Structure formats: structure tokens, C-alpha cells
Amino acid sequence: MAASGSGWSEAKRSALIYQRIFELIVSGDFPVNARLPSETDLATRFGASRPVVREALARLRDDGVIVSRQGSGSYVKRRPDVAVLKLSPGGSIDDIQRCFEFRHGLEGSAAALAAERWEDADLKEIRAAFAALEQAIKNVELGAEADERFHTAVARATHNPYYVSMQTSMQPHIRYGMNVNRNLSMLRPAERVRLVQDEHRAILKAIEARDPEAASDAMQHHIANARRRMFEGVTE
Numbered sequence: 175m176a177a178s179g180s181g182w183s184e185a186k187r188s189a190l191i192y193q194r195i196f197e198l199i200v201s202g203d204f205p206v207n208a209r210l211p212s213e214t215d216l217a218t219r220f221g222a223s224r225p226v227v228r229e230a231l232a233r234l235r236d237d238g239v240i241v242s243r244q245g246s247g248s249y250v251k252r253r254p255d256v257a258v259l260k261l262s263p264g265g266s267i268d269d270i271q272r273c274f275e276f277r278h279g280l281e282g283s284a285a286a287l288a289a290e291r292w293e294d295a296d297l298k299e300i301r302a303a304f305a306a307l308e309q310a311i312k313n314v315e316l317g318a319e320a321d322e323r324f325h326t327a328v329a330r331a332t333h334n335p336y337y338v339s340m341q342t343s344m345q346p347h348i349r350y351g352m353n354v355n356r357n358l359s360m361l362r363p364a365e366r367v368r369l370v371q372d373e374h375r376a377i378l379k380a381i382e383a384r385d386p387e388a389a390s391d392a393m394q395h396h397i398a399n400a401r402r403r404m405f406e407g408v409t410e
Contacts (some may be wrong), residue, residue, distance in 0.1 A: 184226055189268040191220050191230035194347075196267055199239060199258050210240065210248045214329035237271055237405055252336050254405045257361055261354045267404075270354060273347045274401035278394055280340060281325065285377060286386035287329035296331035297382065303327050305379050311367055316360065318353045324374060328381070328393070373399060 179294035195216070198204045211219065216227045231248055231301070234240045239253045262270060277332050288296070303324035310317030329341040341348070373396040 185262060187222055187226045188229040188233070191216070191222055192233050192268045193226055194220060195230060195234060196239065196254070197259065199250055200259055201253055204250050204255065206250050206253050208250050209246070210250065212247065234269070236275075237407055238402065246334065252279060252405065254363075255358070257358060258404060259317070262291075266350070268271070269347065269402065270351045271401060272342070273351055274397060274404075276399045277344075277348065279394050280337075281328070281397055282316060282390040282394040284329050284332050284334075284337045284341075286390040287337070288328045289381045289389035290349060291333045291386050292331040292381060292384075293333075296327065298329060298379065299327040300324065300378060304374055308368070308369055314360075316353070316356050318349065318356050321352050321356065321374075322349055331381070349394045351400070351404075352406075355403060358403065358406075370396075370400075 195204070195210070204210060209338050210216070211229075213224045213231070216222075216231075217307075219223045220227070231240065231242075232307050235242060239254065240248045240249060242248050254256055257402060258267065292300075292354070303320055303326075306320035307324060309315075310320050322345070326338075326345075329337045332338075356370075359370060373392070376392040377389060380392050
């Protein structure tokens with residue numbers, strides 16, 4: 175796969191290399207604990223520049239898929255489940271991860287403001303969304319709509335239209351990531367789904383207690399875990 179060509183931005187090329195290396199790790203072509211080819215070899219293989227390859231590798235390190243060893247190179251740290259690719263076709267893995275990265279700060283600060291500013295109607299809606307998530311678990315349903323409702327309710331409880339506007343503009347990307355994550359959770363033991371719901375409960379309890387710091391921490395913990403769960407390996 176050549177990643178070069180007119181009209182392609184460096185970021186787009188890097189995302190393509192990221193996706194291709196990710197696919198090779200998932201397929202087992204690059205096994206767990208194996209040393210990846212050098213930047214030069216990868217650049218030749220994919221028809222890209224070394225800086226583009228370097229950026230792709232940096233993102234894979236950030237996502238915990240590979241690890242660098244000084245003076246030795248990059249090694250495969252974990253092999254994500256092939257279900258990630260089946261649920262995320264079309265080279266969207268990098269986009270999903272970058273969305274989680276952005277949400278970490280945005281929704282953390284929104285949760286803090288929600289804890290300070292919620293009114294009765296806001297708290298009622300957050301609780302209703304949480305209850306809908308509970309019902310989805312009992313019915314062994316995906317619960318993506320309830321998940322989206324919960325996070326939107328938190329944004330609205332800030333009473334800051336910019337948070338709501340940002341949440342709305344990002345909604346297609348957020349929804350996509352939620353669907354992938356919740357589908358992956360459905361493939362795991364039931365305890366996994368309950369663990370995710372416990373994270374939502376921690377957010378709700380902190381907001382109810384009007385504890386901005388705890389609410390921010392709970393939301394950021396939840397987003398960080400959601401990002402990590404995308405890449406839980408079949409072997410580590």
C-alpha cells in the first residue's frame with residue numbers, strides 16, 4: 175500500500191500507516207513481542223516518508239499497542255481483538271482514538287461544571303439516562319443510545335452552550351466510538367459491561383454530590399478506559 179500522492183496531507187498519510195500497521199498486528203503478521211521493521215523499512219514498504227511513519231508509530235505507542243525500547247526499536251505490546259477491525263471498517267481506528275483523546279479533556283471539564291451548576295431537571299435527565307443504561311444491561315441490549323443520552327445530559331447540565339454545541343457537532347464521531355466499544359463489551363464476560371456501568375455510576379454520584387473534582391476525575395477515568403478497552407489484546 176503506497177501512502178504517498180498529491181493531495182494527501184501528512185496527517186492523512188500517517189493515519190493510513192497507523193491503520194495498516196494496526197491491521198498487521200491484529201492479523202499476527204507482526205506478533206506480540208516481535209520487533210517491528212525499522213522506520214526506514216516501513217517507509218519503503220508503505221511508500222511514505224520516515225516522519226510520516228514516525229508519527230504513526232508514536233500514535234500506536236500512545237494507544238498502548240507498541241512499545242519502544244531505547245536503542246532497539248519498536249516492539250508489539252499487545253494484539254487487539256480482530257473484532258475491532260470488523261466493527262470499525264474503512265480505516266477509522268485512528269479517528270476513533272483521536273476522538274477519545276479529545277473527549278478526555280472536554281467531557282472532564284463538562285462534568286466538573288455540571289456538578290457545580292445542575293438544576294433539578296438536569297439531574298433528573300442524567301439519572302434517567304443512567305436508568306436506561308441499567309435497563310439495557312438487564313435486557314442484554316447494546317445501550318448505545320442510552321450511553322449517548324447520558325453524556326449529552328451531562329453536557330447540558332453545564333448550562334454552557336459551547337459544551338452542548340461541541341457535543342452536538344462531534345455526535346456522529348462520539349456515537350461511532352460508543353457503538354464500537356459497546357459491541358466489543360458485548361463480546362466479553364458480563365462483568366465487563368457491569369464495569370463500564372460502574373464508571374457511569376461514579377460520574378453520576380460525583381455530580382449528585384456537587385463535587386466538581388470527583389466528577390471530572392470520574393469522567394476522565396471513564397473516557398480513558400473506553401479508549402484503552404478498544405485495544406484490549408487477545409494476547410499480551
